[in-house]
Amino acid sequence: MNLLTSIAMFGFCMLFQLLVVNGAPAPNGAPKRIPSTTKTSTTSSKTSSTLAKSSTTTSKSSTVTLKSSSTVASSTTKVSSTQSSSATYPTPTVPIGAGGGPFATVEGRMFQIQSKTQFFAGTNAWWLGQLQNNTDVFNVFADLALSQLKVARVWAFSETNDAATASGVYYQVLNSSGQYFNFDSNTGIPRLDYVVSTAEAKGVKLVLPLANHWGDLGGIPAYTTAFGGNSTSWYTDAQSQAAYKNYINLIVNRYKSSAGIFAWELCNEPRCSGCSTSVITNWAADISAYIKSLDSQHMVALGDEGWMTPPVGDGSYAYSGYEGVDFVKNLAIPTLDYGTFHLYPDSWGYNDTWGNEWIVQHDAAGEAAGKPVVFEEYGSTNTTNHSAICEPWQQTTLLNTSVAYDSFWQFATTLSIDPFDDYAIYYNTTASSDYEVLAYQHAAAMLAKAPTATQ
Numbered sequence: 001m002n003l004l005t006s007i008a009m010f011g012f013c014m015l016f017q018l019l020v021v022n023g024a025p026a027p028n029g030a031p032k033r034i035p036s037t038t039k040t041s042t043t044s045s046k047t048s049s050t051l052a053k054s055s056t057t058t059s060k061s062s063t064v065t066l067k068s069s070s071t072v073a074s075s076t077t078k079v080s081s082t083q084s085s086s087a088t089y090p091t092p093t094v095p096i097g098a099g100g101g102p103f104a105t106v107e108g109r110m111f112q113i114q115s116k117t118q119f120f121a122g123t124n125a126w127w128l129g130q131l132q133n134n135t136d137v138f139n140v141f142a143d144l145a146l147s148q149l150k151v152a153r154v155w156a157f158s159e160t161n162d163a164a165t166a167s168g169v170y171y172q173v174l175n176s177s178g179q180y181f182n183f184d185s186n187t188g189i190p191r192l193d194y195v196v197s198t199a200e201a202k203g204v205k206l207v208l209p210l211a212n213h214w215g216d217l218g219g220i221p222a223y224t225t226a227f228g229g230n231s232t233s234w235y236t237d238a239q240s241q242a243a244y245k246n247y248i249n250l251i252v253n254r255y256k257s258s259a260g261i262f263a264w265e266l267c268n269e270p271r272c273s274g275c276s277t278s279v280i281t282n283w284a285a286d287i288s289a290y291i292k293s294l295d296s297q298h299m300v301a302l303g304d305e306g307w308m309t310p311p312v313g314d315g316s317y318a319y320s321g322y323e324g325v326d327f328v329k330n331l332a333i334p335t336l337d338y339g340t341f342h343l344y345p346d347s348w349g350y351n352d353t354w355g356n357e358w359i360v361q362h363d364a365a366g367e368a369a370g371k372p373v374v375f376e377e378y379g380s381t382n383t384t385n386h387s388a389i390c391e392p393w394q395q396t397t398l399l400n401t402s403v404a405y406d407s408f409w410q411f412a413t414t415l416s417i418d419p420f421d422d423y424a425i426y427y428n429t430t431a432s433s434d435y436e437v438l439a440y441q442h443a444a445a446m447l448a449k450a451p452t453a454t455q
């Protein structure tokens with residue numbers, strides 16, 4: 001904003017770079033999330049097969065331990081470059097759009113969900129659409145429902161550049177000859193069908209991001225590997241954007257009748273590092289309007305980390321706009337129904353106490369815009385006691401703000417595979433367990449909170 005702020009920010013970046021040098025050095029002095037694998041691979045055997053949450057370097061096939069791939073050629077459908085919304089694809093073989101009550105909607109700064117305007121809690125379970133075992137999926141939804149967690153955020157993207165070497169589940173192949181959707185019942189989009197169908201049946205709703213900034217499950221790197229460009233040009237690259245819109249067209253049309261969908265999200269943690277924030281704002285306005293043109297009934301959100309710009313904050317990394325995101329400006333986009341923000345102080349170079357400020361600042365931005373804001377990811381890699389770090393943030397959310405809901409990263413339980421990381425909060429009914437405190441007790445407290453008057 002001014003010279004002093006820039007100098008302060010520059011100083012901060014230098015300091016931050018020193019803090020992260022044990023991982024991959026950040027290029028150009030850019031602050032960067034520490035890949036979780038760096039930390040977890042040396043700590044416990046449980047994490048050796050986990051997929052790092054947002055590592056920029058992790059490749060899908062080497063880190064997710066899933067069943068080996070089966071042949072998919074016969075159920076992979078090539079997408080023409082001029083795909084229209086009337087294109088026909090194999091239809092779901094499980095019920096979708098049959099249950100789950102009314103659609104969730106915005107109600108002032110809150111949401112109406114299950115016919116009530118209420119505060120509530122949710123969680124993240126990115127891996128649900130990667131599971132190949134229906135019993136696992138069903139059990140997870142049963143646990144979520146029992147815990148009163150109303151919303152689960154699940155990756156609705158999964159792309160690979162090469163079907164022959166892909167392991168486990170992928171929804172599309174992107175390569176130099178084009179874009180192919182995978183409808184194989186064991187390894188393709190039908191795995192996501194089952195998640196949507198089960199969510200409806202159990203009365204839990206889904207937030208479905210349609211792309212990933214990070215390389216986990218393919219993401220933007222899978223697009224740029226196939227079509228050229230890089231992580232910053234992707235937002236304006238004609239070929240990548242056409243393929244991304246084709247994919248959105250497929251998924252949104254497939255599930256738009258489902259009350260199991262809480263909201264569509266454009267991308268998990270979109271960043272355009274070093275770019276003008278107008279790049280992502282323009283892209284978010286375009287894509288959110290596109291989704292609304294396909295499905296006017298469901299809510300749409302960005303899925304970003306909530307980076308802010310001056311005059312909010314002290315000009316340090318999270319407030320510098322460095323990642324190309326302006327939370328306040330994006331919240332003004334009419335086709336985005338609510339704002340999202342994440343919190344990982346131990347990856348961003350902040351202390352845990354600062355997290356409380358971050359929560360209050362986003363609530364204030366939501367209040368100013370008259371829109372709900374969602375604290376949709378937070379966690380700590382300190383496995384000693386997650387509650388000690390995360391419970392204060394939940395208390396701030398509960399007592400100091402009108403944040404509509406929050407969802408911890410991430411839900412974990414015993415499955416026939418292990419997709420978990422050090423952030424995992426294991427399903428557990430023991431009185432002092434992290435799950436009891438951060439899931440059961442917090443969900444109950446959010447539901448008991450009196451609705452605020454709608455603006």
Ligand SMILES: *[C@@H]1O[C@H](CO)[C@@H](O)[C@H](O)[C@H]1NC(C)=O
Nearest residue numbers: 133134135136139414415416
């Ligand atoms: C599917 O998951 C259930 C519950 O976790 C487990 O009992 C069963 O063995 C799994 N089936 C296979 C084929 O892995």
Ligand SMILES: *[C@@H]1O[C@H](CO)[C@@H](O)[C@H](O)[C@H]1NC(C)=O
Nearest residue numbers: 076163173175176177178180
């Ligand atoms: C791209 O992927 C499709 C589907 O797996 C495959 O049929 C095609 O041969 C691949 N093209 C190239 C150039 O590898």
Ligand SMILES: *[C@@H]1O[C@H](CO)[C@@H](O)[C@H](O)[C@H]1NC(C)=O
Nearest residue numbers: 229230231232233234273274
């Ligand atoms: C992406 O490419 C553009 C132009 O081709 C370049 O200006 C930009 O610096 C590149 N971004 C990254 C992250 O490499």
Ligand SMILES: *[C@@H]1O[C@H](CO)[C@@H](O)[C@H](O)[C@H]1NC(C)=O
Nearest residue numbers: 314316350351352353354357
């Ligand atoms: C935590 O960080 C905030 C601002 O980032 C600072 O004001 C505060 O003093 C720090 N607290 C501790 C205990 O270091």
Ligand SMILES: *[C@@H]1O[C@H](CO)[C@@H](O)[C@H](O)[C@H]1NC(C)=O
Nearest residue numbers: 355356357358360396399400
């Ligand atoms: C939350 O509210 C309490 C009580 O009013 C206050 O002491 C505390 O500073 C507030 N926390 C934040 C982060 O604003």
Ligand SMILES: *[C@@H]1O[C@H](CO)[C@@H](O)[C@H](O)[C@H]1NC(C)=O
Nearest residue numbers: 382383384385386387388389
């Ligand atoms: C993790 O949390 C425990 C207790 O909650 C604390 O004693 C320990 O210092 C923390 N470790 C790190 C690396 O922050």
Ligand SMILES: *[C@@H]1O[C@H](CO)[C@@H](O)[C@H](O)[C@H]1NC(C)=O
Nearest residue numbers: 384385386387388432433434
């Ligand atoms: C975790 O920390 C909280 C708050 O400091 C404490 O009340 C709880 O007993 C701790 N849990 C365990 C399992 O140590």
Ligand SMILES: *[C@@H]1O[C@H](CO)[C@@H](O)[C@H](O)[C@H]1NC(C)=O
Nearest residue numbers: 426427428429430432433434
């Ligand atoms: C539940 O948490 C307690 C306390 O942290 C731990 O001792 C116990 O092993 C956990 N139980 C399960 C089933 O994970």
